[in-house]
Each structure stands twice: as structure tokens, then as C-alpha cells.
Amino acid sequence: MSGKIVILGIFVADTAYRAERQPRMGETILGHSFALGPGGKGSNQAVAAAMAGGEVHFVSRLGIDPFAEMARAIWAKAGVIPEITEDAESYTGAAYIFVEQSSGNNAIIVAPGAAGRIAVSDIEARADLISGADVFVTQLEQPIAAAHRALEIARAAGVRTILNPAPAANIPSEMLALCDFVTPNESEAEGITGIAVTSIPEAERAADALLSSGVGTAIITLGENGALYRDPRQSVHVPAFRVGDVVETTGAGDAFNGAFAAALARRSDAIDAVRFGCAAAGISVTRPGTAPSMPSLSEVQSLVLGN
Ligand code: RIB
Numbered sequence: 001m002s003g004k005i006v007i008l009g010i011f012v013a014d015t016a017y018r019a020e021r022q023p024r025m026g027e028t029i030l031g032h033s034f035a036l037g038p039g040g041k042g043s044n045q046a047v048a049a050a051m052a053g054g055e056v057h058f059v060s061r062l063g064i065d066p067f068a069e070m071a072r073a074i075w076a077k078a079g080v081i082p083e084i085t086e087d088a089e090s091y092t093g094a095a096y097i098f099v100e101q102s103s104g105n106n107a108i109i110v111a112p113g114a115a116g117r118i119a120v121s122d123i124e125a126r127a128d129l130i131s132g133a134d135v136f137v138t139q140l141e142q143p144i145a146a147a148h149r150a151l152e153i154a155r156a157a158g159v160r161t162i163l164n165p166a167p168a169a170n171i172p173s174e175m176l177a178l179c180d181f182v183t184p185n186e187s188e189a190e191g192i193t194g195i196a197v198t199s200i201p202e203a204e205r206a207a208d209a210l211l212s213s214g215v216g217t218a219i220i221t222l223g224e225n226g227a228l229y230r231d232p233r234q235s236v237h238v239p240a241f242r243v244g245d246v247v248e249t250t251g252a253g254d255a256f257n258g259a260f261a262a263a264l265a266r267r268s269d270a271i272d273a274v275r276f277g278c279a280a281a282g283i284s285v286t287r288p289g290t291a292p293s294m295p296s297l298s299e300v301q302s303l304v305l306g307n
Contacts, residue, residue, distance in 0.1 A: 003134025003265040005049050006083075006159075007258075008059045008123070008150050009042010010115035010141045011071040012093040014290055016250070022098050022107060032101055038074040038291040039095050040115070041139045041166055044251050047078040048258025048280060049137075053297040054265050057133075059083045059126050059150075060142070061114040067092035074291050083129060085122050090114035099248055104285065106250040110141060110167075118142040123149045131157035135265045137257060139164045144171070151178040160264060164257045165192060177214030181270075183257055184210075185221045203228040204235050219274055221256055221281075223249070229274050238274045241282030241303055251290030256281040259300060279303040 019031040038047075046058040058080050062068040064087075071092065075082050093113030099106050123130070123146050130136055136154035138147045147163070154161045155178045163179040165171060168191030176182065186197040193209040195202060197220060207218035207230035217231040226240040259280030263273035279300045287293035 001266070002054045002262065003267070004132060005054045005056045005135045005137065005261050005265050006059065006130050006133040007042055007046045007049065007056060007261070008118070008136075008138040008142065008147060009040060009045065010093065010112045011038065011040040011043035011060055011062060012095045012110055012112060012115070013037070013067040013070055014039030014095050014097050014250075016097040016099055016248075016289070018099045018101050020101050035289060037289045038070050039097075039251070040093070040110075041141050041164065041254050043071065043074070044254035044290045044294070045137060045139070045164070045258040045261070046080045047074060047291040048255045048294040049262040050078040050080045051294045051296050052259040052262035052276070052280060052300055054262035055081075057081045057083050057129060059122070059129070061085045061087050061090075061118050061122065063091040063114045064088050065092050067094065078291070078294070083126055085118075087114040087117060090117055097250055099250065104246045104248045106248070108250070112141055115142050118146045120145055120149045122146065123153065127153050130154050130159065133159045135160045135162065135261050137162040137164065137261050139166050140169045140171075141167065144169060144175075148172070148175045151175060154178075162257065162261055164253065166253060168192065173213050176210070180216040181219055182210055182215045183219045183221060183260070185223070185253055189220045200225075200228060200237055204230060207235070217270060219260075221253055223252075226278050227256070227274050229271055231270075236271055238271070238278050241279045241307060243282050243303060244286040246285045248288050248293070249285050251293055252281040252285050254290060255284035255294055258294065276300060276304055
């Protein structure tokens with residue numbers, strides 16, 4: 001039985017272009033393919049958490065336009081409960097995603113549109129919802145002031161808090177101290193701590209720096225090397241799950257965070273929840289797209305149990 005998960009973040013429409021390489025300024029190149037689909041880190045994480053069995057409420061802002069309909073369709077399909085402010089003065093945003101044909105790796109420009117206007121007042125209006133959660137999750141694609149206020153409300157109510165600090169930003173130390181879990185990837189960990197992460201010992205040093213900032217537990221995701229879990233008592237390297245050829249890595253971090261939150265909300269031990277998140281990420285990279293690549297609870301459970 002899942003506890004309640006509240007996720008604050010953005011939805012955007014992902015426009016994904018597969019090509020051999022990115023064009024240089026002033027250059028046009030031919031791509032291999034194009035796909036339009038639902039994205040945005042917060043929305044992807046909400047979809048991943050709901051697919052992984054969580055009761056998920058997603059707090060955001062949308063315009064009133066066809067991309068907003070795309071958002072509502074993916075949430076309905078995954079079972080995410082929308083907690084949306086409609087914003088007729090703006091538009092539902094979009095992301096340009098370059099997917100490198102040879103590796104499936106990506107480079108992204110995200111324009112949040114209406115979700116870039118999520119205000120502290122939007123958060124205050126959802127204070128009861130956030131206070132009543134078992135797990136609260138946010139990222140940094142919407143204004144940081146909104147994320148900060150939501151974390152304050154969650155912490156004051158004793159809700160377990162997860163900050164996925166993506167994209168990397170300057171995070172006030174008071175905000176980091178409100179987080180039970182902070183889940184950067186290698187480059188975000190470097191952006192926050194100044195420590196380059198190219199090995200497990202470096203990940204441990206970066207994690208220690210996060211713990212010194214008041215974070216409860218640091219979890220550094222390491223792509224094909226899994227994740228490093230670090231709390232004040234222990235450091236555990238959780239290896240990645242390999243399940244097939246990598247098609248697209250976009251959204252793998254979101255698969256991890258959503259599934260991790262779902263496992264925590266089911267009262268899993270935190271290290272088991274990291275393992276569950278790594279399994280979800282391992283499956284998601286074998287599929288194209290972001291939200292549409294999120295695995296079901298049974299798929300993740302079979303992978304975890306089979307290893
Ligand atoms: O984490 C992947 C997501 O980042 C994409 O869906 C894109 O929308 C950007 O927000």
C-alpha cells in the first residue's frame with residue numbers, strides 16, 4: 001500500500017531530434033528522426049512514481065493549449081492526480097532534445113512556459129496537500145523560490161523530502177538543509193559541491209560535502225555505474241541494472257527519482273529504494289522518449305527480484 005507522494009515540477013512537450021551530432025551555429029544538418037511526446041522532469045517523475053505503484057499528486061502550472069491536453073492525457077494514463085493552476089496568460093512549455101544516434105545520450109534546452117511562473121502563492125494554496133504527504137519531491141526547473149517554500153512546508157509537517165537538483169543551480173544552504181534526500185547526477189553534484197565526479201571515491205567526497213551542508217542523505221546517480229548512497233553512517237555503491245541495448249538516456253534520472261519516491265512511500269528501506277530506482281532507470285533507457293519510457297511496477301519488481 002502506497003503512502004501519498006506530492007511532486008512539484010514542470011510539464012513540457014518534448015521535441016526529440018535524433019542525429020549523428022548537433023549542428024554548429026549557422027549550419028543545417030539532416031536528422032534521423034523526430035518524436036513529440038510528454039516530458040518535463042517533474043511530470044516524468046510523477047509518471048514514473050505512479051507507474052511504480054505510488055499515489056501521486058502533481059503540482060504545476062499549464063497554459064490552455066494542445067500541449068496541456070498532452071499533459072492531462074499522460075497523467076490520466078499513468079494514474080497521476082493533477083493539482084494544476086491554469087495560466088491563460090502563458091503557454092505550456094516545450095523542450096528541444098538532441099539525441100545522439102550512436103550513444104542515445106542527449107542535450108536539452110527547456111522552456112518551461114507557464115510552469116516557469118509557478119509562484120510561492122501557488123505553493124501556499126497547496127500547503128495542506130503538501131503537509132499531508134508521506135513523501136515530497138521537487139526539482140529545479142520551476143522557480144527555486146517555489147521549491148524552497150514547498151520544502152519548508154513539507155519539513156515542518158515531518159514529510160520526507162527529496163530534492164533532485166536538476167538542472168544544476170545555486171541552491172541556498174538553508175534549502176539544502178530541508179532535504180532528507182538530494183539526488184544529483186555527476187555533473188549536478190560537481191555544480192553544487194565543486195568536486196568533479198568521475199569515480200566512486202570522488203562521488204563519496206561530493207556526497208560528504210552535501211552532508212556537511214545539512215542534507216540528510218546524498219544519492220549521486222552515476223549513469224551506467226548505478227548510484228552512490230551516502231548517509232552519516234554508511235556509504236553504499238548500488239550497481240546499475242543492465243537489461244538491453246541503450247536506446248535513449250533522456251529521462252533516466254526521472255525514472256530513478258520517481259521509482260525511488262514510490263519505494264520510499266511504500267516504506268522500503270532507503271537502500272532498497274535506491275536499488276528499485278536503479279532498476280527503473282535501467283529499463284527506461286532501453287525505450288525511446290521520457291514519460292512513455294517509464295516501466296510498470298511489475299517490470300521493476302521482476303528485474304530487482306531476478307538480480
Ligand atoms: O529529464 C528529462 C527531461 O528534462 C525532459 O523530458 C525534458 O523535458 C527536460 O525537462
